[in-house]
Amino acid sequence: MRKGVVTRMLGSVFYNLKEGSKGVWRNRPMALASVSSVGASLFILGIIIVLVLNINNFTLVMQSKFDKIQMFLEDDLGSEEIYNMKKEIEKMEGVKEAQFESKKDAFEKFKVRWGDDAYLLEGLESSLQNSFIVHLDSLESADGVYAKIKDMGGVEDVKYYKDVIEKMIRISNWIRTLGLTLIVLLSSVSLFVISNTIKIALYARRKEINIMKYVGATNWFIRGPFLVEGVILGAFGSVISLGLISFSYNYVYNKITSDSYWAMVSNMLSLDEIFKSLLIIFLVMGIGIGMLGSLISLRKHLEV
Template identity: 45%
Template sequence: MKQGVFMDMLFRNFKYFLRETFSNLIRNRLMTVASITSVMAAMLILGLFLILVLNVNTMANQVESQLELKAFLNDNLTKEQIDRIGSNIKSLEGVASVTFESKEQALENFKKQLGDKSYLLEGLEKDNPLPQSYIVKVKNANMMKDISHKIKQINGVDKVSYGQDVVEKLLGIIKIIRVVGLSIILILFVISIVIISNTIKLGVYARRKEISIMKYIGATDWFIRWPFLIEGIILGLLGALISVTILALIYDYAANLINSRLIVFELLPVDKIVGDITLYFSVIGAIIGALGSGISIKRFLNV
């Protein structure tokens, strides 16, 4: 019986909170529009950087996945020895794939790289100076140095090459881009909360007498706070969804324009971007709205 009474009271309170929320949104239409606009503007800026970071991160992953090292083998090895070296390399932790390249394949690939100047290699078929090798791809580019060192220890491996200086500089640049991008997003997130908090604060200020009266007649802080928190969440979600729609239209146009000019990389498809940012923005918008309302109402509860 007590549980039934409690659930009934909870349901009636929830209905009251929703009624108060929508009543406040309609009654304070100007502040509602201002708050939604503030959220939308903040989220648009946040969204542009988020889209940039998502694309840079994808490009970085593509670059990392294409990085490979070459283990050059001695010429006087038997097939069994070559196969054993390949098995040893495959067994190393962090190795994604191992592909054997014979001396003949190495020469053919070199000719393809030279293109029109491949005639310079004519006559080398009988006395091929290029070594046989294993092309190794790793699961994590940061493991290349360690894997390279381990492969060098394998008997029959002459040397290992992966352009250490270039790879380390590239990984350093990728790390900086990711850290800077994440830092900017966090800064914009905080700025968004401040902007929305100040906007909602104006609406709360207009209802300060109403809050004071409710406090004096015995309403708890949370009873007063809930309609404002729900209001903030709704405002945050509406602003976020409007900004997602605008960003999707802008990104669709920009991606088609840029992809037609890019050769190596391709920007993420618009449906992938919209799917990601809709999820992120729904959560971020709700959090920003709730925090903005919570911060705004706090000072008016101390009466």
């Protein structure tokens, strides 16, 4: 009994796959238009996705560098005053740690950054200042901490980077909004093309469908091959666009990271780091658009 049910289910699956594939082949011009439409939509979607992923990554990297306030100290502060200041800062709400950086420490950092040209910095150490690098619990606490430390005695200057992060977050949100709008528009175009492809297939097989309905075939039995056809079209479009976006992205990544300066500045994600996300998004979007386009057309045109 159970074996017979499994056999019938497998037979139905193979039937739908075979008929769906035949439908794609019979309707080659419209199938090509559908695949091209889905592929173009997902290619543009892919560009938006890699932009958003890289901007998010860049924002996180910059946030890890700038979620701190640097306060420069007056030269005449003694070691005991510096120690007491550190304790006072670390008691403030929103402060994770206050790290003291001496002139010598700052000079060594400069030397590392300048590499082979560090000899040009000779004599600069005396012009540097002792400072505290105040690490924050979050960017939200930065305003309050800044207001407290800028008026402390012994503080000569304060560097505060919150504006940089806020601008980057605004840009990231703007790109996400634009990306979502384009996704909706391009998905609508793809749905329209695929639903028309299925409509043409339904019209071409209207006599066959009438006979199947007459002998008792259910709507879902008739719908099966057309749903498979839509899925095939969507899947083909997603695979083609994924291949194009992967090749293009890898080319751009290799060009940018071949220059050590731009590699350091861009913090660009490698293809390996984003490919899994792209694969899932492209397949879900491609197959989803194909299936939904089929369902829209079937709902309108299958009443026979």
